[in-house]
Amino acid sequence: MINDTICALSTPYGISGIGIIRMSGPDTIQIIDKIFTPGRKRKTKKTWETHTVRYGFIVDDGKTVDEVLVTIMKSPASYTREDMAEIGCHGGLAAIKSVLRICMKEGARLAEPGEFTRRAFLNGRIDLTQAESILDIISAKTEKSLEISVNQTKGTLSKKINTFRDKLLETLTFLDYQIDFSEDYGELHNTTITKNLIPIIFDMEQTIKTGQAARIFTEGVRIAIVGKPNVGKSKLLNLLVEEDKAIVSDIPGTTRDSIEVVINIQGIPLTIVDTAGLRHSPSEIEKMGIERTKKWIEKSEIVLVLIDASNHIDELDYQILNEVKNKNHIIIFNKCDLPGKVGKEDLPDFSKNSMIVKISALTGEGLSALHSAILDRIYAGAGEIKNTDFFLNIRQHFCLEKALGILKESLEITEKNGTIDIIAENIRQAVVCLDEISGRCVSEEVLDRIFSKFCIGK
Ligand SMILES: Nc1nc2c(ncn2[C@@H]2O[C@H](COP(=O)(O)OP(=O)(O)OP(=O)(O)O)[C@@H](O)[C@H]2O)c(=O)[nH]1
Ligand SMILES: [Mg+2]
Incomplete structure (x- = not known):
């Protein structure tokens, strides 16, 4: 459970027309109520409605610091699924610093790089492939790489990974049933496992080939x-x-x-x-x-x-x-x-x-x-990738290769009439590899590595 409130500048630090300071966490609205005074007090309601924008001022100890627009997005309908605010202040260094300082004075802490997106992931709004593609959107150099990354944030890769996972889980259910109830496990069951695994292996190989080749659009x-x-x-x-x-x-x-x-x-x-x-x-x-x-x-x-x-x-x-x-x-x-x-x-x-x-x-x-x-x-050798709507980054590619290797091994064991428990354990391991891609099962270290590549404020 995340119980602190973070804030950060989401626009580049420097002189510009406006600067946007983001805040996310349980105390967001309370902090905004303390630091914000509406421009037209008589017409403004006491409570905030979600997805509304108000014009007014940031005030510190009775002193007006900047003229701003504040947007409120309430949980769960926000980027992080938490209560969020975006303060559009003037983009001068003094204005940005002052507004940030006041947010922190009232209880928010400065966000780490990528922490907003990390919260969106931890709160289940997006999976890890979608979080990674948000970074790709920000760093996209061409319209095509932007298009693929946007598709990926909508879940084009997640869908493929989930389909593999569902099919493997189906096979596992069948295997578990055999382990529990069947005494005469034999050739007939091997045929069922082989029939399940072969198309998954084939699709995985295709996904790796296309996904790896399509990396040229982003990298x-x-x-x-x-x-x-x-x-x-x-x-x-x-x-x-x-x-x-x-x-x-x-x-x-x-x-x-x-x-x-x-x-x-x-x-x-x-x-x-x-x-x-x-x-x-x-x-x-x-x-x-x-x-x-x-x-x-x-x-x-x-x-x-x-x-x-x-x-x-x-x-x-x-x-x-x-x-x-x-x-x-x-x-x-x-x-x-x-x-x-x-x-x-x-x-x-x-x-x-x-x-x-x-x-x-x-x-x-x-x-x-x-x-x-x-x-x-x-x-040359990349196959038909011009119309692809997904790609694999190196991390995802590595995990999928690992899953594929394990499944190929499972197929071999099955064909040699190997032990059913070993086959089931192998398939479980392949599922873990897929879960590393989607982030269902991933170490803090991997998450730190991924989100440290983001800028502060995203
Ligand atoms: N006629 C003609 N001259 C060319 C052509 N391409 C380059 N040149 C001339 O060849 C000379 C060398 O061109 P550069 O592009 O500087 O050659 P470079 O390979 O970069 O040379 P270095 O940097 O010294 O290794 C210049 O005088 C160019 O104008 C061409 O297609 N036709
Ligand atoms: Mg030269």
């Missing part, structure tokens, strides 16, 4: 542009982001420190990294840049290898191609506005099956082909 994809100096890496970055973010010059070694910019292609946030050109015997400063480029290759999901097609391909191009041969990559022949000196036939054998795109970073020719190639690389 995005990192793409590094690499190549020799002067091949046009910075020019390509500027073309992709439609802005002059990186310095372009015909002096080799212009880019020494990498530049990262986020763009949106079909709803996927792509972090494009322009790196230092890779070359032999560079200066000390450049060497550091080159080491960093190698790290970017490692850290990126996709690598764009740029080759200046107006010059002959050389040993260094080969070395760079060798560096990325085991990565998801695209070879780009740049400067195709100039007479070409490089073709597919000039590539080393290990690059013969790589995807190749011809572009001119100067004129923009080939840009849409490059966009398609990037999407093709992103979706």
Whole structure:
């Protein structure tokens, strides 16, 4: 039972038109009654009705501190299911600090990060997947990631997890019945268990595949542009982001420190990294840049290898191609506005099956082909995820993988006529994994980790 009242600033701390201070807990209305004086006293009722807004003043020891609008949402029809107030005060630092101080003076305490959402979870208004997706809504970088996160707060993932759980519980009921009453447990019952488990395992595998792939909409994809100096890496970055973010010059070694910019292609946030050109015997400063480029290759999901097609391909191009041969990559022949000196036939054998795109970073020719190639690389192996309405974050993915592993093991035991008690115990463990996803059964430590990622006031 939560018996204290929390308060926090829910809008960013800084100077703005308005600042919203939230309060939640059993003493909310009592505190508001002490610190708030209505603007039009004669017309205002003595008691608060839920979901009403009042205009007035925050008063401290008879002194008016700020002019505000107060919204009251009474339990259980509020974000936290507790009595809640939102004080819309002026967004200056002094006003915000004063109002918060007065709320605390009258008994509220400053909320921890994510504590409002944690209360919504603890009070059963949302499950853990919904709480986590609220964080995803706040950090969504594209409309598509926002759309999926909003769907997830409505329970798209919860529904899937609950369906798995219900089906496993049905199987468990059957097993418990067998343990209690059946003396001649045998092949017939194994068939029933197998029939139940196989479709659950199949659906779980599909959910993992789609949910993991769809994570790209929220977490995005990192793409590094690499190549020799002067091949046009910075020019390509500027073309992709439609802005002059990186310095372009015909002096080799212009880019020494990498530049990262986020763009949106079909709803996927792509972090494009322009790196230092890779070359032999560079200066000390450049060497550091080159080491960093190698790290970017490692850290990126996709690598764009740029080759200046107006010059002959050389040993260094080969070395760079060798560096990325085991990565998801695209070879780009740049400067195709100039007479070409490089073709597919000039590539080393290990690059013969790589995807190749011809572009001119100067004129923009080939840009849409490059966009398609990037999407093709992103979706390679991801299956049909464009219309998905859910995704799995790493924590949820891990729990579901664990449940799947246990169920596969249960199936094997069943097929080998294993002991019924062991099968039942395994299925119970799989249910626990699902309960960790939804938060039905989750440790304080996991909750602390999840909610510490939230901002104060959410
Ligand atoms: N004609 C032509 N010139 C290009 C093209 N792309 C880049 N350039 C020119 O090539 C030169 C080098 O371009 P950058 O983008 O600075 O090359 P970079 O690969 O970033 O070079 P470093 O930062 O030194 O590694 C500049 O003079 C660009 O204008 C292109 O498609 N066609
Ligand atoms: Mg550059």
